[in-house]
Amino acid sequence: MSRPKVAFFDLACCEGCQLQVANLGEELLDILGRIELVEFREIMSENWPGRYDIAFVEGSVVNDEAEERLLEIRQRSDILIAYGSCATIGGINGIKNRRPIAEVQHAVYGERIDWFPARPTRALHHLVRVDYSIPGCPVYPPELIKVIKAALAGLPYVVPDYAVCVECKFNENVCMYDKGVTCLGPVTRAGCNSWCINHGNICYGCRGLVSNPNQAGAKEVLRRYRLDPDRIVDKMTMYNAAMER
Amino acid sequence: MDQQALLPQARLGEFVAFLAARQKLIGPVALGYNQYKFAEVTSLEELSLDYLPTILPPKKYFLPYHERLLSYDLSDGQGMEPVVEVEDITLFGLHTCDLAGIQCLNMVFSDHPRDLHYLTRKHHMTLIGLECTDYCDHYANCAMLRTHLPKGGYDLFMTEMNDHYYVDVNTYTGEVLVREADLFERVTPLALKELRSLRDAKKKIFQNELPIRYQDMPKLFDDTCDSEVWTQVGDKCLACGNCTNVCPTCYCFDMADEPELGLTRGHRVRIWDSCQHETFAEVAGGENFRGQRSERQRHRFNRKFHFPLERYKRVFCTGCGRCSRSCMAGIDLKETLNALIDERS
Amino acid sequence: MKTMALHHCSYQVARAKVETVRALTDLEKLFRLVLPDGEALNHDPGQFVQVSLFGVGEAPISICSSPTQLDSFELCVRRAGRFTTALHQLNPGAEIGIRGPFGVGFPVIPLEGNDVMLIAGGLGLAPLRSLIHYIIDNRRDFGKVDILLGCRDPQSMLFCDELEVWRKRLDINFSCSVDRGAPDWEGNVGLITALIPGVHLEPLKTVAVVCGPPVMYRFVIQELLKKGIAERHIYLSLERHMKCGLGKCGHCQIENLYCCRDGPVFNYADIKNIKGAI
Numbered sequence: 001m002s003r004p005k006v007a008f009f010d011l012a013c014c015e016g017c018q019l020q021v022a023n024l025g026e027e028l029l030d031i032l033g034r035i036e037l038v039e040f041r042e043i044m045s046e047n048w049p050g051r052y053d054i055a056f057v058e059g060s061v062v063n064d065e066a067e068e069r070l071l072e073i074r075q076r077s078d079i080l081i082a083y084g085s086c087a088t089i090g091g092i093n094g095i096k097n098r099r100p101i102a103e104v105q106h107a108v109y110g111e112r113i114d115w116f117p118a119r120p121t122r123a124l125h126h127l128v129r130v131d132y133s134i135p136g137c138p139v140y141p142p143e144l145i146k147v148i149k150a151a152l153a154g155l156p157y158v159v160p161d162y163a164v165c166v167e168c169k170f171n172e173n174v175c176m177y178d179k180g181v182t183c184l185g186p187v188t189r190a191g192c193n194s195w196c197i198n199h200g201n202i203c204y205g206c207r208g209l210v211s212n213p214n215q216a217g218a219k220e221v222l223r224r225y226r227l228d229p230d231r232i233v234d235k236m237t238m239y240n241a242a243m244e245r
Numbered sequence: 246m247d248q249q250a251l252l253p254q255a256r257l258g259e260f261v262a263f264l265a266a267r268q269k270l271i272g273p274v275a276l277g278y279n280q281y282k283f284a285e286v287t288s289l290e291e292l293s294l295d296y297l298p299t300i301l302p303p304k305k306y307f308l309p310y311h312e313r314l315l316s317y318d319l320s321d322g323q324g325m326e327p328v329v330e331v332e333d334i335t336l337f338g339l340h341t342c343d344l345a346g347i348q349c350l351n352m353v354f355s356d357h358p359r360d361l362h363y364l365t366r367k368h369h370m371t372l373i374g375l376e377c378t379d380y381c382d383h384y385a386n387c388a389m390l391r392t393h394l395p396k397g398g399y400d401l402f403m404t405e406m407n408d409h410y411y412v413d414v415n416t417y418t419g420e421v422l423v424r425e426a427d428l429f430e431r432v433t434p435l436a437l438k439e440l441r442s443l444r445d446a447k448k449k450i451f452q453n454e455l456p457i458r459y460q461d462m463p464k465l466f467d468d469t470c471d472s473e474v475w476t477q478v479g480d481k482c483l484a485c486g487n488c489t490n491v492c493p494t495c496y497c498f499d500m501a502d503e504p505e506l507g508l509t510r511g512h513r514v515r516i517w518d519s520c521q522h523e524t525f526a527e528v529a530g531g532e533n534f535r536g537q538r539s540e541r542q543r544h545r546f547n548r549k550f551h552f553p554l555e556r557y558k559r560v561f562c563t564g565c566g567r568c569s570r571s572c573m574a575g576i577d578l579k580e581t582l583n584a585l586i587d588e589r590s
Numbered sequence: 591m592k593t594m595a596l597h598h599c600s601y602q603v604a605r606a607k608v609e610t611v612r613a614l615t616d617l618e619k620l621f622r623l624v625l626p627d628g629e630a631l632n633h634d635p636g637q638f639v640q641v642s643l644f645g646v647g648e649a650p651i652s653i654c655s656s657p658t659q660l661d662s663f664e665l666c667v668r669r670a671g672r673f674t675t676a677l678h679q680l681n682p683g684a685e686i687g688i689r690g691p692f693g694v695g696f697p698v699i700p701l702e703g704n705d706v707m708l709i710a711g712g713l714g715l716a717p718l719r720s721l722i723h724y725i726i727d728n729r730r731d732f733g734k735v736d737i738l739l740g741c742r743d744p745q746s747m748l749f750c751d752e753l754e755v756w757r758k759r760l761d762i763n764f765s766c767s768v769d770r771g772a773p774d775w776e777g778n779v780g781l782i783t784a785l786i787p788g789v790h791l792e793p794l795k796t797v798a799v800v801c802g803p804p805v806m807y808r809f810v811i812q813e814l815l816k817k818g819i820a821e822r823h824i825y826l827s828l829e830r831h832m833k834c835g836l837g838k839c840g841h842c843q844i845e846n847l848y849c850c851r852d853g854p855v856f857n858y859a860d861i862k863n864i865k866g867a868i
Contacts, residue, residue, distance in 0.1 A: 030506050145506070153508050153645055156672050162522040165485035169571070170310045170517070172282040172300040177573050179278060186483045186573055210484075212523050214538065217483050221573045313593065314601045317644035322685035323605050325644065327596035358600045358836050365596065470865055497840030500601075500833055504645045511645060513601065520840055528831045529649075529670040532804055534844070534866060544843075552846035 004053035004152065007039035009073055011066045012093050012121070013059030016138040017084035018042045021056075024141055031148060052077040054151055060086040060093045060242065061122045074128040079151055082124040083144065085137040089208040090242020092137070093121040097241045121242045132157050137206035137239065140192040160190040161211050164203050168194035176202050182227050184235055187213040206239045250429040251436055252403070252410040258289040263426045264335050268371075271306065272337040273299055283336070294338050297381045298565045302493035303336055303343050307350055307366055308517075310490075314362060314500070315513040325513075329362045335371040342385070342565040344374050344399055345392040346493025352557045353496055362515075371418055374402040378443060379450055384566030386579055388451035390459055392564050394444075406439045455582055459560050462550040465585055470543070474584045479539025481574040486519035488568035488576070489545060494561040495519070520544055546581065600836050603642045603687030608680050609662055614748050617668050618713070619678055620654070623686070624662045631663045631688075635720035636695030636827055636855045640835045641665065641677065642687030649673040650832040650850070653691060654716040656723035666716035666748065692835040696721045696799055696855050697825055704797045705733035707789065707819075709810055711740045711782055711802025715748050717827055717854075718801040722756070729761055736789050739766040740782025740802070744775045763789070782806065786813035793818030799855075801827040807868045811858060824858035828867065 008018060022043050024031070038048035055077035061067050074080055085091030096104045097120045109116050124130050134147050134157075150157040160166075164185035168175075171194050176183035184205035185197065196203055219229045252260060264270045265287040274284045275293040282299045283306070286292055309330070317325040339347075354363035374395060377387075387393040395402045400419035403410040412429065414420050423429045457465060469475075489495040499518040504511035518525065521541050526534040535541050549562040562578070569577040606623040613619050625631060631639075631653070638652040649671075655664035669678045680686070698721070706725060710718040725732050737756060741747050747768075756764040765785050767778035778785065782802075798814050800807060807826060814824055830842035830849035837851035845864050847853065861867040 027506075034506060149504055149506060149508065153504065155646060155676065158672075161524055162519070163483065163485040165483075165487055165573075166490060166519065166522075169300065169487055169490040172276070174276050174278045174280045174300075175571070175573065178280070186485045210523065212484075214480075214483050217481050217574055220481060221483065221575075224573075224575050314599065315603075319644055323603060323642065323644060323687040325603060325687070327599040327602050328593050329596045329599075330591050330593050332591045353838065356837070360836075360838065361596055361599045362601075365594075496838065498834070499839070499841075500648060502645050502647050508645060513644070513648075518839070518841075520843075525841060526831070526843075528829055529668075529674070530803070530829075532829075534830065540866070547845065555846055 003034060003036040005038045005048065005051070006035040006054045006056070007037075007048060007052045007077075008041070008056045009039070009058065009069075010041065011057065011059030011070065011087070012062040013084060013086040013091075015042060015058065017058045017136075020138045020141055020144065024145075027141070027145060031145070034152060054079045054081060056081045056083050057087055057124055058084045060090050061119070061124065061127055062093055063118055067119075067127060070124060070128055079131045080124070080128065081132040081134065081147065081151065082130045083134040083139050083147075085135055085206045085208075085239050087124045088133045088135040089240060090121045090123045091206070091239050094240065094242030095238065097121050098237060123242055133159060135159060135189065135207040136192055137204075140195055142193070143191050159207070162190050163210055164188045164190050164192065164194050164197070164207070166190050167192070168197050170194075171198050173197045177221070177225050180225065180227075182222065182231050182235060184232070186221065187215075187218055187236070204238060205236055208243065209236070209240060247432060248414050249432045250412045250414060250423050251432055252412055252429050254405075254408055254410065256428045257410065260426055260428050261286070261289040261292065261337070263428070264337060264373075264422070268333040268335055270335045270337055276300075286337075292338065294375060296338075298340065298342065298567050298570070300571070301491060302346050302565065302567065303339060304346060304350055304493055304496070306334055306336065306370065307347060308354075308363060308496055308498075310517040312362065312515045313512045314515050317502075317511055317513065319509045327361075328512075329365045331366050331369050333369050335373065337373045338375040339372055339399065340375065340377055340381075340565070341395050342387050342392045342563040343493055344372065345390070345396070345563040346565070347372070348398045349494040349553070349557070349559065349561050349563070350496060352559065356556075371422070372399045374399040376402065376404040378405070378447060382566065382570070384569040384577070384579070385564055386454040386562070386566065387564030389453045389455050389457075390560055390562060390564045393447065393451045404440060404443065406436065406443065409436060411436055411440050454579060455586070457582070457586055459550070462560065463554055465582075465589065466547055466551040468589050469585045472585060472588055474581065474588055475539040475543045477584075478542045478576055478581055479537055481576055482521070482538040482542055483574055484521050484523060484538050484541065485573070486521045487571040487573070489519040489521055490517060491567040491571045493563050493565060493567070494549070497525075520548070542576070601689070601834075603640075603689050606686050606688045608682050608684045608686060610682055611680065614666065615746055617746070618748055619667055619669075621665045621667060621677070621680070622662050623665065623688070625688070628661050630657070630660045631691060633657055633663070633691035633720075634695030635698060635724045636717055637691040637693050638717075638832070638835075638850075638854065639665070639688050639690035639692065640832075641673075642689065643673070643676055644687065646676045647673050648689075648833070649677075650692075650835060652717035652720075652827075652854070654719045656720050656727055658724055658727040666713070666719070668713055690835060692832070693850055693854050694852060696827070697797070697857075698724060701725075701797050701799075702731045703733065704795050705735070705791060707736045707738070707791065707796055707798040707814075709738045709782065709786075709798060709800045709802070711806040711810075712742065712746070713748070714800075714802035714806075714827070715739060715741075718799065719749065719752075721799060726762075733795065734763070734791070735761065736763045736791070737765075738782060738785045738789070739764070740785070740806070741766075741768055743768050743770045744772045781809070783809045783813050786810070786817065789817070791817060791819075793820070797823045797825070799825045804829060804868070811868070821859040821862060822857060825855055826858055826861070826868070827855045828853050830854070
């Protein structure tokens with residue numbers, strides 16, 4: 001059996017997720033034994049003219065050029081995997097959607113506004129069919145590998161629809177709320193093994209919200225801990241603004 | 246060998262070192278912010294024996310949150326081998342509420358069909374209890390459930406007194422420990438008197454925290470099945486699952502296959518799940534039989550105070566207070582029960 | 591931590607071989623399976639098995655053949671999710687894993703000597719078929735047999751060839767209705783509940799067995815009670831997601847009952863007051 005041809009692409013992003021792939025270490029070697037890597041700008045210079053069995057796309061769509069590029073990738077790929085917050089939920093790029101696009105363009109580009117035609121930020125699934133989503137800023141390597149296995153086996157992968165708190169409890173971290181800090185763990189989808197909290201940081205909600213978040217309940221929690229409800233809204237929109245439609 | 250012994254307090258460190266040298270020793274350690282967890286220790290200095298119930302109860306050693314059940318190899322069709330992950334462990338300093346929790350899980354997993362993964366692991370555990378002489382905090386409701394007193398389920402049980410630990414030797418394993426440690430003394434009449442007065446003092450401190458007897462709980466839940474209290478609890482609940490994950494008697498799980506990268510070999514695993522999660526009771530067609538947070542919370546309370554009484558003749562709440570302590574939304578077990586009692590009267 | 595082999599456990603699977611695969615509709619396939627050495631599954635009608643494909647997972651599937659069929663058993667599988675999609679890709683000769691049979695099946699013994707009313711909606715015909723075949727194979731032991739079938743439209747009808755046989759048999763009264771007709775459909779159009787009033791029955795000696803989607807139960811039961819059938823004489827098969835099949839994992843729990851252990855077939859009188867059951 002020939003190995004599937006795999007390519008990595010990036011749209012508007014920091015390329016941090018590609019770095020996670022490049023940093024997989026020994027596991028990357030195992031993966032490379034299972035696939036044929038045909039394009040990956042960050043670690044190789046070759047281009048591939050043919051079809052891709054699997055295309056990984058990082059980054060969100062913020063202009064027409066990116067949209068065209070994404071459509072072409074989709075057309076040339078059997079399986080399209082959106083990875084990273086930018087690609088799966090818009091991520092940080094979504095912050096600009098909080099204001100009218102003209103205002104944003106003006107603030108950033110000033111007089112040269114015409115040089116940089118921009119559009120509101122969109123996640124990949126807003127424009128094309130996405131076969132697998134791996135959220136996270138950056139992606140959590142064990143989840144990335146899980147999805148690669150699922151894709152190779154032709155099986156779907158579903159991002160858990162329960163809160164980061166679940167995994168955070170498994171790791172027995174002291175709750176951020178008990179430390180007097182706002183944390184988006186209770187409303188953010190798990191799957192990252194509470195990566196940030198394990199290392200002393202809060203959850204920023206980079207994996208998107210659970211399907212049915214209790215927003216009124218979350219505000220009540222903040223009141224209970226004497227935290228500012230506006231802070232949580234700010235934190236939620238840091239990654240999730242492009243998902244509000 | 247007597248069924249009771251005394252351990253001079255000054256020799257506790259030696260006993261801990263003895264236990265740690267024998268096999269992996271687990272005990273409560275401090276995490277800061279007055280929070281604790283069970284973790285591996287090798288000396289008394291690492292332990293925090295004056296502790297609030299740990300974030301996760303000792304069930305994490307009996308029913309790990311991620312556990313291999315089978316190993317498979319697709320090169321042999323659906324060939325598989327049942328496997329169990331085990332380790333000889335001594336759990337030290339268990340409170341009576343946590344011992345009660347282990348007893349509950351023992352019943353469930355000994356119930357037919359027996360769960361040999363759980364039961365195999367259980368036989369590799371040595372359990373050493375430690376008595377609470379006062380409430381850990383206001384969340385506990387152990388007196389209501391009579392779990393503030395030792396009721397078996399341990400190999401050794403220690404009660405701290407003025408100069409000694411009074412040690413109840415409950416099993417042959419316990420007897421061997423006492424003999425081999427060679428640190429214990431015979432119980433004196435004075436020590437017995439001291440223990441009696443300690444227990445008398447506990448009677449005054451630990452009083453039923455709720456205006457109801459636990460035997461009457463099933464009736465309470467029958468009467469309040471459509472109560473407004475559940476709606477209020479549901480409105481607060483974030484469905485994060487903290488209450489069930491930290492519960493010493495919650496054991497719901499999911500199963501999944503974890504293939505190795507070659508996809509030929511892999512493991513079927515069991516992972517903790519929670520009845521509080523949105524999709525827990527969903528079926529393939531998409532119908533969700535407990536789609537409301539209020540229904541799920543009611544289910545959780547029923548699984549503690551109502552359903553197990555019929556099958557196991559036992560309340561599955563140990564009074565440890567973990568669910569209330571870990572709930573960010575402030576859903577408090579005692580408050581909820583009080584609200585139900587109030588509404589009914 | 592060391593990993594040891596366990597001699598035996600409730601999660602181990604038995605191998606079964608796919609003997610034949612038949613597409614019943616666009617969504618449903620019928621798998622005929624054999625156990626090693628042709629061993630019988632030895633199930634009760636209405637019980638289910640956990641079907642396993644390593645690397646994919648497990649799913650509970652009701653057995654749709656009768657235990658009177660000794661050399662093999664059948665599963666009717668709707669393609670609905672990750673597992674069933676993988677199952678649908680299997681061809682004859684493939685191997686699958688089986689755990690079970692599990693649960694409490696249909697009340698075969700109490701049905702004997704009584705008139706039997708069998709009501710199926712949609713995919714509910716699959717588990718009920720195990721009972722229908724059992725009754726047909728022991729036809730003498732039962733009184734009058736009525737089979738009422740409801741489905742969405744003629745295209746989604748399962749086991750069409752068998753339905754024709756049942757329709758023609760003199761010892762079975764078969765009627766069926768579709769929610770939406772089709773140009774060449776000559777039968778009843780409407781909900782299954784509309785078929786019940788027309789059935790002639792002696793309420794005191796009739797036992798009804800109902801199997802279908804959750805929404806169907808309430809209305810069908812109402813009609814049955816109107817006919818004078820006692821609550822105790824109505825049996826239902828409930829759908830829940832049984833993950834372990836062992837009465838432990840909690841997913842299929844209905845109040846204090848585990849659908850996998852105490853069901854999936856329940857007596858209506860036992861569950862009518864149980865919140866969330868129907």
